[in-house]
Structure formats: structure tokens, C-alpha cells
Amino acid sequence: VISRVRESFKIELPLRAVFETQTIAGLAARVNQALGGEPEISSAPIEKLARAGKLPLSFAQQRLWFLDQLSPGGSAYNIPRIVRITGRINEQALERTLGEICRRHESLRTNFVMVDGEATQVIHPAGDFALEQLDFSGLDEASREAAAKASIRERVGRPFDLAKDKLLRCSLLKISDAERVLMILMHHIISDGWSMEVFLRELATLYAAYCEDRQSPFDELPIQYADFARWQREWLSGERLDRQMTYWSQRLAGAPATLNLPMDRPRPVVQASESEIRKFTLPAELRERLVALSRDEGATLYMTLLAGYKALLYRYSGQEDVVVGTPIANRNRREIENLIGFFVNMLVLRTDLGGAPSFRELIRRVKETALGAYAHQDLPFEKLVEELQPERDLSYTPFFQATFVLQNASQAKLSLPGMRVEVPDHEGSQAKFDLTLTMFDTEQGLAGTLEYNRHLFDAATIDRLIWHFVNLSEGAVADPDGRIGDLLLLTPAEERMMLVEWNDTRAPFPEELCLHQLFEQCAARRPEAIAVVLGDRQMSYGELNARANQLAHYIMAQGVGPEVVVGLCVERSPEMLVGLLGIMKAGGAYLPLDSTYPPERLSYMLEDAAVKHLVTQQNLLAGLPGSQGRAICLDTEWGDISRSSAENPASVVTPENLAYVIYTSGSTGRPKGTMLRHRGLSNMSEAQVAAYGVEPHDRVSQFSSLSFDASIFDIAMALRSGAALHLIPRDATLSAPTLAALLREQAVTNVALPPSVLSLLPEEALPALRTIIVGGEACPADLAHRWAPGRRFFNSYGPTETTVCASGAECVADGRNPTIGKPIINVKIHLLDAGLQPVPMGAPGELSIGGEGITRGYLGRPDLTAEKLTPDPFGAEPGGRLYRTGDLARYLPGGDIDFLGRIDHQVKLRGFRIELGEIEAG
Numbered sequence: 001v002i003s004r005v006r007e008s009f010k011i012e013l014p015l016r017a018v019f020e021t022q023t024i025a026g027l028a029a030r031v032n033q034a035l036g037g038e039p040e041i042s043s044a045p046i047e048k049l050a051r052a053g054k055l056p057l058s059f060a061q062q063r064l065w066f067l068d069q070l071s072p073g074g075s076a077y078n079i080p081r082i083v084r085i086t087g088r089i090n091e092q093a094l095e096r097t098l099g100e101i102c103r104r105h106e107s108l109r110t111n112f113v114m115v116d117g118e119a120t121q122v123i124h125p126a127g128d129f130a131l132e133q134l135d136f137s138g139l140d141e142a143s144r145e146a147a148a149k150a151s152i153r154e155r156v157g158r159p160f161d162l163a164k165d166k167l168l169r170c171s172l173l174k175i176s177d178a179e180r181v182l183m184i185l186m187h188h189i190i191s192d193g194w195s196m197e198v199f200l201r202e203l204a205t206l207y208a209a210y211c212e213d214r215q216s217p218f219d220e221l222p223i224q225y226a227d228f229a230r231w232q233r234e235w236l237s238g239e240r241l242d243r244q245m246t247y248w249s250q251r252l253a254g255a256p257a258t259l260n261l262p263m264d265r266p267r268p269v270v271q272a273s274e275s276e277i278r279k280f281t282l283p284a285e286l287r288e289r290l291v292a293l294s295r296d297e298g299a300t301l302y303m304t305l306l307a308g309y310k311a312l313l314y315r316y317s318g319q320e321d322v323v324v325g326t327p328i329a330n331r332n333r334r335e336i337e338n339l340i341g342f343f344v345n346m347l348v349l350r351t352d353l354g355g356a357p358s359f360r361e362l363i364r365r366v367k368e369t370a371l372g373a374y375a376h377q378d379l380p381f382e383k384l385v386e387e388l389q390p391e392r393d394l395s396y397t398p399f400f401q402a403t404f405v406l407q408n409a410s411q412a413k414l415s416l417p418g419m420r421v422e423v424p425d426h427e428g429s430q431a432k433f434d435l436t437l438t439m440f441d442t443e444q445g446l447a448g449t450l451e452y453n454r455h456l457f458d459a460a461t462i463d464r465l466i467w468h469f470v471n472l473s474e475g476a477v478a479d480p481d482g483r484i485g486d487l488l489l490l491t492p493a494e495e496r497m498m499l500v501e502w503n504d505t506r507a508p509f510p511e512e513l514c515l516h517q518l519f520e521q522c523a524a525r526r527p528e529a530i531a532v533v534l535g536d537r538q539m540s541y542g543e544l545n546a547r548a549n550q551l552a553h554y555i556m557a558q559g560v561g562p563e564v565v566v567g568l569c570v571e572r573s574p575e576m577l578v579g580l581l582g583i584m585k586a587g588g589a590y591l592p593l594d595s596t597y598p599p600e601r602l603s604y605m606l607e608d609a610a611v612k613h614l615v616t617q618q619n620l621l622a623g624l625p626g627s628q629g630r631a632i633c634l635d636t637e638w639g640d641i642s643r644s645s646a647e648n649p650a651s652v653v654t655p656e657n658l659a660y661v662i663y664t665s666g667s668t669g670r671p672k673g674t675m676l677r678h679r680g681l682s683n684m685s686e687a688q689v690a691a692y693g694v695e696p697h698d699r700v701s702q703f704s705s706l707s708f709d710a711s712i713f714d715i716a717m718a719l720r721s722g723a724a725l726h727l728i729p730r731d732a733t734l735s736a737p738t739l740a741a742l743l744r745e746q747a748v749t750n751v752a753l754p755p756s757v758l759s760l761l762p763e764e765a766l767p768a769l770r771t772i773i774v775g776g777e778a779c780p781a782d783l784a785h786r787w788a789p790g791r792r793f794f795n796s797y798g799p800t801e802t803t804v805c806a807s808g809a810e811c812v813a814d815g816r817n818p819t820i821g822k823p824i825i826n827v828k829i830h831l832l833d834a835g836l837q838p839v840p841m842g843a844p845g846e847l848s849i850g851g852e853g854i855t856r857g858y859l860g861r862p863d864l865t866a867e868k869l870t871p872d873p874f875g876a877e878p879g880g881r882l883y884r885t886g887d888l889a890r891y892l893p894g895g896d897i898d899f900l901g902r903i904d905h906q907v908k909l910r911g912f913r914i915e916l917g918e919i920e921a922g
């Protein structure tokens with residue numbers, strides 16, 4: 001079949017990558033034909049037309065011209081080549097050669113001029129070619145090469161004026177008598193990679209002929225680029241255009257606008273495009289196995305490499321819908337084969353990686369994608385953009401941002417001794433895409449370059465990407481039937497760093513003591529110290545401890561003990577802490593019930609948790625739905641309660657017992673009661689002591705409602721350290737000026753607030769404030785900028801399920817978004833993909849948390865518990881579990897964690913965050 005295709009398309013040019021696509025295009029055309037489709041390629045030949053009237057631009061030229069109008073003076077589309085010539089040189093023959101090439105190809109004599117509001121090709125008559133000559137041979141040997149290089153670099157960077165300049169520039173640089181360098185530079189609007197091969201082949205052949213005084217061996221070209229441009233505009237219209245459009249619009253419907261690769265820097269608003277390249281090679285053995293696997297699947301090496309690349313992009317982005325661009329030479333008609341001009345087209349290759357395919361299956365899918373695309377390659381990319389109008393954004397290219405190229409016999413071999421072609425140093429080149437993987441299939445093996453936009457990526461990130469590409473390819477050939485989601489990307493060293501070293505958080509904490517016991521120690525040390533403040537009311541440690549003890553004894557007598565859930569519905573007041581500590585001391589777990597919640601919500605919680613005991617106040621009781629339980633009113637019943645002992649009750653509770661149950665709505669379904677244990681609380685408070693260094697003379701605010709675990713964070717921070725807890729009354733939580741005034745009057749030193757609340761406070765009004773902790777939602781850079789100088793500023797992260805916080809960072813005002821730092825003591829964090837594999841450095845993964853503090857589960861919901869808590873695949877201890885948060889995060893170099901958002905971020909808007917905003921922050 002290949003030989004028949006070759007025959008019908010006359011493919012003889014050196015670029016085997018192109019040969020390969022041509023072949024496949026031929027196959028696809030034949031497949032179409034066999035299926036009754038019309039073989040579009042075999043329509044009538046392109047004709048030479050009169051040069052009268054306005055000559056239109058091809059679609060591709062049109063777009064490039066338009067880009068040039070938008071931002072003139074760029075050199076992104078300059079295509080350079082260097083020919084090193086050793087030995088004697090015949091300058092006359094060389095100039096004659098260049099003149100002849102220009103004569104043969106109108107494109108090299110064309111300018112692009114606006115005529116009556118339309119871009120038009122203007123072709124100049126052929127003439128002599130004046131070759132620029134530069135002489136560096138006078139310089140000392142050491143500096144010649146560098147000077148020549150600098151001069152080439154400067155020339156390559158010189159923009160072309162498409163309306164006036166010759167769009168082919170050649171310079172001959174004399175390095176020494178025996179060595180010269182010929183620089184050839186064309187603008188892409190008249191050229192492309194294939195054209196460069198045509199140019200170099202003609203250069204070699206004609207130069208050889210002229211040196212020997214022979215005539216040109218070439219036939220005249222049957223048509224010129226302008227004929228092609230006009231033909232393209234006519235041919236690609238009407239029904240034919242519709243058919244192509246139908247294919248592509250179906251194929252691309254609903255494609256993602258961007259490939260969300262982990263970037264080192266945010267995307268500039270307008271695409272900025274200096275690029276760098278990194279080079280690599282694949283082991284020869286790997287190449288063999290890739291070739292063999294391709295053969296097994298009836299695919300080409302191109303398809304198999306592309307499948308590997310797509311698998312890599314999928315693993316990095318987490319997107320199952322992966323779109324990659326690929327250049328296609330677009331020389332599938334005999335009469336344009338030998339032309340110099342802008343023919344190359346970009347094909348959009350979209351593949352679905354959903355359904356956990358094996359690598360073998362992925363090759364099949366990529367093959368199907370590629371064959372379909374080749375069969376519809378005639379539609380210029382420009383036309384596709386124009387017609388489908390993808391969501392446009394100047395910060396990235398439409399349809400795809402990653403591209404793939406396979407080149408066989410890399411650069412054309414000039415068939416002339418003493419001539420060697422080079423692509424000049426990459427330095428300062430311009431990336432048109434975020435990422436371009438080019439593989440060169442040479443006799444020595446597969447070499448690759450990864451060109452990347454250096455505004456987005458660091459070299460280290462790209463090097464890792466390459467490592468992972470190699471690892472993934474190795475894994476894929478070793479087990480082509482394994483799921484691509486399971487292929488290992490990370491090197492053992494990376495795995496050790498991420499899984500082990502960055503989670504090496506082991507540290508002692510009061511494992512045998514519960515929070516209320518740590519509080520008892522403070523009360524014993526300084527009973528007279530102030531424990532709680534509300535406006536002008538205060539309660540000392542001694543008094544708070546005694547009252548909590550009385551309540552504890554009182555409710556223990558009623559049956560409260562370990563694992564008993566006790567409702568707690570008390571106004572913000574010292575009594576609230578009497579209730580909370582009393583329940584803990586009795587061994588029970590408190591379930592906060594906010595009296596401002598709707599009655600349905602309250603009765604749901606009371607029923608769901610089967611609450612039998614409720615600690616409350618008389619005036620709130622009326623608003624509470626009737627429950628089966630016994631209500632204990634701290635106000636009206638205090639006379640009775642106070643008759644109980646004020647001594648610390650004998651410890652009945654262990655650190656493994658429940659400390660509290662908090663209901664969270666989550667994103668879907670009914671609210672669920674998250675069960676947290678004492679040991680998690682002790683560990684958290686130890687982490688607080690270590691991080692914030694709270695002192696007995698500190699004044700700590702208590703902002704959040706008890707219904708949110710942020711409240712126990714404040715309470716523990718103060719009462720574990722002997723500091724004073726300053727309760728914020730509800731009205732002050734709803735008004736920033738009131739809150740600011742209160743914090744100022746009470747000279748509060750430590751606050752923990754949601755960033756959205758902190759952002760409303762005037763920093764100059766709070767001179768006493770020493771430590772700020774934000775948490776509960778992402779912290780923007782400007783907050784740290786405003787508040788960090790002169791204070792300690794922390795970002796604390798964690799879901800309710802892991803006892804308030806799991807990680808934290810101390811932030812400085814460096815203009816960057818504060819990270820959520822590293823795991824707190826005895827906690828570990830893994831960033832995992834959907835297959836529970838650790839994601840590569842920088843790639844987004846689901847933040848999954850293990851270690852101390854993780855929830856025992858959801859009250860009465862074993863199914864949900866099993867879903868959210870998975871066995872820890874990396875844990876050393878048996879029975880360890882990971883809580884999968886549904887948050888996305890990535891590692892920054894050094895192991896700090898950058899919070900990226902919710903996995904189901906649309907839901908977030910309707911979920912709990914809004915509720916928090918309304919209730920807590922107004």
C-alpha cells in the first residue's frame with residue numbers, strides 16, 4: 001500500500017516525518033474512497049494564472065500578515081539557517097545560485113502590501129542578487145567565532161517590513177580563508193521548514209553546477225505560490241469547505257480552551273513568548289521497543305510517541321481531554337512539492353483519555369485521531385479559527401498550547417562536501433506555543449528537544465517533565481496493557497523526597513493529655529489569670545475551671561461519659577466555655593448548635609446525632625426544636641449545678657475518645673457530623689505552641705461561631721497557654737468598624753480570621769496586634785503585603801476532618817500568594833491524582849491528609865466515611881488512612897504547598913463558603 005501511495009503522491013523529499021504523515025494521509029484518503037467518500041485530493045491540478053489584478057494571500061499568510069499588523073517589528077517568524085562552508089569558495093557562483101533561486105521562486109520576490117484595505121501579494125521582477133559580505137578573519141582566532149555568532153544573532157533578530165523589505169536575507173561571513181558561514185534568513189510568510197529543505201537542496205545543486213560552469217539541472221516550476229493561494233481560496237469554498245468544517249466542528253466541539261499544565265509563573269495577560277529549549281535523548285533500546293509496539297498496533301512511531309506525550313500531559317494536567325497541535329507539511333499535491341512558500345498547516349489532534357485506558361488502547365485512540373485529522377488536513381488552521389471562533393484570549397494560542405513534531409533525517413544533508421547545515425543557537429528565540437516537543441529520529445536513536453515558553457516555565461520544571469516523559473515511556477513499553485494512570489512518572493529520588501522527606505513531621509506532643517487537662521494545668525498554675533473576656537465581663541482561670549468542673553460532675557451524674565454526644569447551644573459568653581469544658585471534662589463530646597441557625601437545621605443535627613443531653617440557656621431553649629433529650633440550662637439551673645463538686649473530675653476520657661462533632665454541609669448531600677478525637681486536638685494545640693509561641697500575657701480573639709472548628713482553634717490557642725480569650729460578640733463579627741474598635745480597645749495581640757474579614761480591617765488602628773493567622777479560605781498576596789510587615793503572619797490550612805488545620809506557613813510580604821506551607825507536626829500530606837499516584841512536582845493533585853488529627857469518620861455514615869477516608873497506600877503503620885479533601889494543590893520547590901482551589905469549584909460557590917460568609921462575616 002505504501003508504495004502505491006508513494007506512487008500516487010510522489011513522495012521523495014527528505015523529511016520522513018512528513019513522508020510518514022503523507023503516507024497516512026494517503027491511506028486515509030484511500031480508506032475514505034473505499035467507504036464511498038470523495039477523494040478530494042485527486043481533483044484537477046492547480047493552474048498557473050495570469051498575474052493581472054490583485055493577488056490574494058493564502059489563509060495562512062493572511063493570518064501571519066494580520067499578526068504582523070497587530071504587533072509589527074517582531075522577529076518571532078524569522079526562519080534562519082546556517083551553512084558552514086569549509087575549503088575554497090566560489091563567491092561568484094554562490095551569488096549566481098542565490099539569484100537563480102530567487103528567479104525560480106516568485107515567493108522570494110514577494111511583498112505584502114495593503115491595497116484598497118486588503119492585503120495583496122506584490123511580486124517583483126527577478127534581478128541580481130547582492131550577497132552581504134562580512135569579514136571576521138582580521139580578528140584574533142579566539143574572538144572570531146563569537147563575533148560572527150553575535151552578528152548572526154543580531155541579524156536573525158532584525159524584523160522584516162513585510163511591505164518593503166526583501167523577505168530573504170543572506171549574509172556570507174568570512175571566518176578565515178578556509179571557513180565561511182552563510183546565513184540564510186526568510187520570513188515565515190514566504191517559507192516554512194519544508195521550503196528551507198527545498199532551498200538548501202537547490203542551493204547545493206545549483207552551486208555545484210555553476211562552479212563547473214554547467215546549466216541548472218532543474219525544470220521550471222509548473223506553478224508559483226500565488227497560484228496556490230488563489231486556488232486555495234476558490235477550492236476551499238462551498239460544499240467542500242462545509243464538509244471539512246463539519247468534521248472539525250464535530251471533532252472539536254466542547255474541547256477545553258486550555259491545557260492546564262502546572263506553570264511556574266502566571267500566564268502574562270498578553271502572550272509573551274521568549275523560549276528556551278532543553279535537549280534529551282531516549283535510550284536506543286527504548287526506541288526499539290517503541291517501534292516494535294507501534295508495529296504491533298499497526299501504528300507509526302509518530303503515533304506512539306504522541307500517545308506517550310499525551311499521557312504525560314494528561315498526568316500533569318489531570319485533564320482527560322487532551323488537545324495537541326502538530327504541523328503537517330501540507331504538500332499533498334505534486335505541483336506544490338517543490339515550491340518555496342508558506343504551506344505548513346497545524347492540525348488539531350484531540351484525544352479522549354477518559355475511562356482509564358491502557359497505553360495500547362491510547363495508541364489506538366491516537367491513531368484514530370491522527371487518521372481522521374490527516375484525512376481532513378486541507379482546512380487551514382487559520383480558517384478553522386476563523387470559522388469555529390474558539391474562545392479567544394490573547395494570553396494563549398487557540399485550540400492547543402502544546403505541540404508535537406517528529407522529524408526523521410533531521411536537517412537536510414547537503415550533498416556537497418564541505419557544506420554543513422546548522423540551525424543557529426536557540427538563544428532568544430520566540431515560542432509560539434507553551435510547549436513544543438520535537439523528536440528527531442536519527443540512526444543513533446531518538447533525540448528530543450522540548451521548547452518552552454520561559455515566561456511560564458523554569459528550566460528545572462522542564463527537565464523534570466523530560467525525565468517523566470522518559471520514565472512514562474519506559475513504563476508504557478514494559479507494560480502496554482497497564483493503565484496509563486498507573487505508569488510511574490517520578491524517579492525514586494523524587495518519590496522519597498515528596499513522600500518521605502517532606503512528611504518527616506514526627507515530633508512529641510502531649511499524647512496522654514486532653515485539651516481540658518492542659519487547661520487544668522494552666523488553671524492550677526495561675527488561677528487568678530484572666531481566662532475569658534466578653535466586653536467588661538471577665539472570668540479567671542480558677543473560676544472557669546471550677547464552674548466547668550461543677551457542670552461536669554452534674555452531667556456525669558446524668559449519664560454523660562466517653563463517646564456521649566452532648567448538644568451545646570449557649571450564647572457567646574464565658575458560660576459557653578463553661579459548657580464546652582464541662583462537657584469535655586465529663587468525658588463527652590460537644591456538638592455545637594448555633595441558635596441563629598434555622599430550626600430545621602438544628603433539629604436535623606439533634607436527630608441525626610441522637611442527642612440525649614443538651615447544655616443551653618433558658619432564653620435559647622424556646623428557639624430550639626423539641627428534642628427527646630434532657631436540656632440543662634446553665635442560667636436557670638445554675639443553682640443546682642453549683643452544688644456539684646468544683647474539683648477536677650477523675651479522668652474518665654482517653655485521647656482516643658471523641659472531643660467534638662461538627663456538622664459540615666459539604667458540597668453535596670445532607671450535612672454530616674464529623675467526629676474528632678482528643679488526641680488530634682492535643683496535637684493541634686502543640687503545633688500552635690510551636691508555631692505561634694503564645695504567652696500567658698497574650699490576648700487572643702475568638703471570632704468564629706462554635707459551629708465552625710475555627711472556634712476551637714482560638715480556644716485551644718488561649719487556654720492551653722494561659723492566655724486570655726477575648727470573645728467577639730456577634731454584632732462585631734458582622735461589622736468591620738465595630739470589630740476593629742473592639743480589637744483596639746481590648747488590645748488584642750493574636751487573631752485568627754478568615755482573609756475576607758481581615759481585609760476589611762484598618763491595619764494602622766491595631767498597634768497591639770502581634771500575630772495574625774488567616775485560614776478557612778485562600779489568602780491573597782495583598783493581605784500579606786498589608787499585614788505581615790512588623791508582625792508575624794501565618795496562613796493556616798485545613799479541613800474540619802483533620803482537626804482544624806493540617807498545614808501552615810509563616811508569610812512575608814514578598815508579593816507572592818501566601819502558600820499553605822508544610823504539614824504541621826505528626827501530620828502528612830500527599831498530593832495525589834485520581835489513581836492515588838503522587839503527582840509530579842508542580843502538578844496539581846488532590847490534597848490528601850494523614851497522621852494525627854484525622855477524623856474518625858462521619859457519625860452514622862460508614863459509607864461516606866469509607867469514601868472519604870482511603871487506606872494510606874504510603875503509610876508505614878497498618879490501618880493508616882488518608883482523608884481526601886477535594887482541594888487541589890501543588891508543590892513548590894522546597895516542599896511548600898500552593899493551594900489551587902476546589903476540585904469541584906463550581907459547587908463551592910453554592911456550598912459552605914457562602915454560608916460562612918453570611919453568618920460570620922456579613
Ligand code: AMP
Pocket residue numbers: 664709774775776777778779795796797798799800801820885887899901902912
Ligand atoms: P472546613 O472543613 O469547613 O473547615 O473547610 C475547609 C476548606 O476550606 C478546605 O478544604 C479548603 O478548601 C478551605 N481552606 C481552609 N483553609 C484554607 C487556606 N488557608 N487556604 C485556602 N483554602 C483554605
Ligand code: MG
Pocket residue numbers: 708709710776798799800804
Ligand atoms: Mg475549618
